[in-house]
Amino acid sequence: MNFYQHYNRLYASKDYRAEATVVLDLLTNGDGADCQRLLEVGCGTGSHSRAFAAHNISVTAVDTDEEMIASAQAAGPHDGVTFIAGPVEQLPPDQFDGAAAMFNVVNYVTDRTSLISMFQAVASHLHPASSFVFDCWNGVAALIDPPRNEVRDFLSDGWSYHVTMTAVTDPMRQLVEVSNEFDAEGPGGEAHHFSNRLIHRLWTPAELTDVAREAGFSSVHFMRWMVPGKQATAEDWKIMAVARRGAA
Template sequence: MDERTPQTRVTMRVMSDRALSFGASAEAYERFRPGYPPELIELVTAYAGNPIRTALEIGAGTGKATRLFAAHGIAVTATDPDAAMLAELRRHVPAGVTTHRAAFEDLRPRGKYQLVFAAAALHWTDPVRRWPRMAGLLEPGGVFTAFGAPLHLADPALENAVRDARTPFLPSDDIPSPSSPAAPSPSSPAAPSPSSPAAPSPPDQATQWPGPELEHSPWFTDVRQSVITRRLTLTASDYIGHLSTISAYLTHPPARHT
């Protein structure tokens, strides 16, 4: 008997609970989570080389990325396991977007896609089946991209104050990286596989997850990474609202909410 089995099962259950925690805060997620800039779709289409007509989105949430790709004339099928998140998504995306309630592992599409993408959601997928399953969803020569929009406080003093206030209740609000401990959290901009950037990131910047996995994958090639830097200004109330949409807080015992 593998002594690691019980721990593995517990870990997967906890991750599933966090992955399915967002629906309770779907409206706040839509209000407080930042969207994605036009530069993102420009990078993806430039990388693809040919026009992208069809796309499948994994873990679409409230459609922050969905609307960007749909506005570019791409027929997007947006999937998510959470009914509340999909209901919120439908309020904000064009009528041509197809929605389907399902986890990545349960998808049974009738065809394949030119593009598969995941916006701050790839880390919720099953690591054992992730890449062969992803490759099976793509047309030959298709493109996969993963990305996120993490917020980092620019003021070190404020960042320290926020950490000091959080630590007695929650040591960290990050999700452990699916790869090496040294890698950034999975909410960081991920290194897309045959997808993302046409403009590579600086040479001194380490390849972020899932880049290393893709580079060693037999199903993908030409892995690239790019970073789009933005500076946002938020009120204190909006920043707290953003924190309220993070799974670490959503799954925190209600008795400890203040």
């Protein structure tokens, strides 16, 4: 078993349902009736996708990582969700009532040209005056207080995990390399060792606002992670944003 097969257990403590509710409230100003068709970028194994679809909306969920999409499709029934492997830039023309990219998807995009291209693709798939909600590491907070190495032990669905995370920050390039080593032991005593490595770009809210405006969004509002009523500050390491598409 590799990272993909363990993914849902590794993140089982993440409250996808609560996140989906907050995202939909942000997309509809609290009135869920307005968002019937949602575009999700960076759906991973589909946990947000299923949580969105549980609100009786249809979800088109894309991820560039084919193994993630395969896990999403294998994870069981997904009524209301269409999973597509590939970049949002390659989606056929369509119009959605809102878009979301959750769990640091924008940090995976490490150069400005690619980020503009992703935001433009999202904007071009949105009805005028609809919104794109995303969350991310706050580059300002992370550059002041860079991610630290960490060792975590936890249990999930009968498995025990020992995770060693090493983070190397390059502040001048606003990049962090995160390497995770996982030791997993299953209910029957089976042992797996696997690893993953990712590079995250530490985008600041000012940079994200510039990119969003260049891509066709008229405004971006940053708030504390899962506290939509509180404006984000330089100390908030994890933030979320609503980018409003300009009116037609």
